[in-house]
Amino acid sequence: MAKAKKIKVETGSNMAPESYYIKVTSDGPYLVYGNPPIDQEIILPNEEGSSWVYRKGKHFTPDPAHTALCRCGESKHSPFCDGSHEHAHWNPKETNNKRPLLEDAEEFEGPTMILADNEKYCAFARFCDAYGRIWNLVQEAKTEEEKEIVRHEAGHCPAGRLVLWDKEKEKVFEPPFEPSIGIIEDPGIKVSGPIWVKGGIRIESADGTSYEIRNRVTLCRCGHSSNKPFCDGTHASMEFRDGIPFADTDKEW
Numbered sequence: 001m002a003k004a005k006k007i008k009v010e011t012g013s014n015m016a017p018e019s020y021y022i023k024v025t026s027d028g029p030y031l032v033y034g035n036p037p038i039d040q041e042i043i044l045p046n047e048e049g050s051s052w053v054y055r056k057g058k059h060f061t062p063d064p065a066h067t068a069l070c071r072c073g074e075s076k077h078s079p080f081c082d083g084s085h086e087h088a089h090w091n092p093k094e095t096n097n098k099r100p101l102l103e104d105a106e107e108f109e110g111p112t113m114i115l116a117d118n119e120k121y122c123a124f125a126r127f128c129d130a131y132g133r134i135w136n137l138v139q140e141a142k143t144e145e146e147k148e149i150v151r152h153e154a155g156h157c158p159a160g161r162l163v164l165w166d167k168e169k170e171k172v173f174e175p176p177f178e179p180s181i182g183i184i185e186d187p188g189i190k191v192s193g194p195i196w197v198k199g200g201i202r203i204e205s206a207d208g209t210s211y212e213i214r215n216r217v218t219l220c221r222c223g224h225s226s227n228k229p230f231c232d233g234t235h236a237s238m239e240f241r242d243g244i245p246f247a248d249t250d251k252e253w
Contacts, residue, residue, distance in 0.1 A: 006210070007202065008100055012163065012172025013215040016179040016200040022219070024229045026206040027092045029068040029081035030195070030219060034179065038062050038079070040244065041158075041182035041196055043125060050130040051188060054156070058244065060183070069181075069195060073223035078242035079183045079195070090223035094205055096230055100212050102163065110139040112147060114165040115154065121161035123194050123218040124233030125186070127153050128162060138164075158184060158196045159231060160216040174215045183244070184218070192242040194218035194231035203229065 009015055020034030032038075040057030060079065067080065072092070074084035085092070105116040115138040128134040134153045141147045154164040155175040164173045177198035184193030196218055197203065203211040203219070211217075211229075218231040222240035225232045234240075 007213055009200070009213040010101060010160075010163075010215070012174045013213055014200050015202065015213045018202075020179045020199075021202040021204055022197065023204045024071075024094060024206050028071075028085050030071050030229070032062065032067040032069060032181065034201075035062055035064055035067075036179045036181050036199075036201065038067070038181045038183065040185055042185045043188060043193070045188055046130055048130075049188070051126040051156070051186075052130050054182070057185065069221070071219070071221055071223060071229070073221060073240060076243075078192075078244050079221065088223065092228075094228045095225075096211070096227050098205075098209070098211060101160070101214065105163065108135050108138050111142055112167055113138050113141060113150060114167060115150070116163040116165075118161050120227055120232065121159045121218070121230055122233045123157075123159040123161070123184075123231045124236045125156070125158050125184070125193065126188075127156040129153075134162065158182070158194070158216055159218040160214050177215060183221075183242075185242075185244070186236075189236060190239070190241070191236050192221075192240050192244070193235060195221050205229075 023031040038060040041054045042057045043051050044053050046052035069079050070081045072085035072088040072090045074088040075082045101118045105118040108115040131149050138150050141150050154162040179199035179201050182196035186193045200213050219229050220231045222235040224234045
């Protein structure tokens with residue numbers, strides 16, 4: 001396991017206990033250590049039909065030693081690996097440049113808050129458009145109600161591509177998460193989303209180095225992201241579906 005002193009932690013995030021980490025294997029699944037809870041996270045809309053909240057669905061029972069999660073997109077036992085990667089048509093190579101997310105982020109400054117955005121990590125969850133595009137809202141937000149909408153939209157971005165600063169407090173806003181994993185389902189566009197890693201769980205590359213620790217990240221599980229191991233929203237354009245039923249029904253949608 002990589003030494004903690006060599007690990008970068010994004011501003012505003014905290015590293016989970018060392019027992020929690022995810023190992024990206026060179027041509028196979030993600031190996032999850034530390035036994036974090038794993039649940040479906042189903043995106044639900046507001047009254048206007050835009051992504052607004054998550055509802056927990058099916059709970060998955062992980063292996064106490066380590067759990068193998070599919071990253072090729074072909075498993076018939078999603079979200080777990082069933083060995084399908086050995087015959088799947090996919091490229092397992094990690095393509096992320098390992099640069100800290102904020103180094104390549106664009107900033108949008110308003111009277112009370114600053115928003116940093118690294119579009120490369122977009123997981124296409126669409127919370128950023130719920131009550132107006134967040135890039136416009138942050139430049140106008142003054143009242144507490146306006147600021148809360150910005151915080152909500154930024155904080156519900158599962159990939160953490162949106163990082164929000166409070167200018168007065170000089171503090172990064174991050175929703176509090178315990179180490180856990182979500183398997184995102186997106187009924188609004190009828191696709192299955194990425195693996196949502198929460199609470200500062202360390203992601204270790206196949207080469208043994210660690211990616212920057214972040215409070216929330218999304219890992220590709222359709223097998224076709226151009227920013228592996230992270231999600232870039234490709235699951236939406238390829239209409240990826242994992243076939244996992246929701247907890248309260250035997251139907252996929």
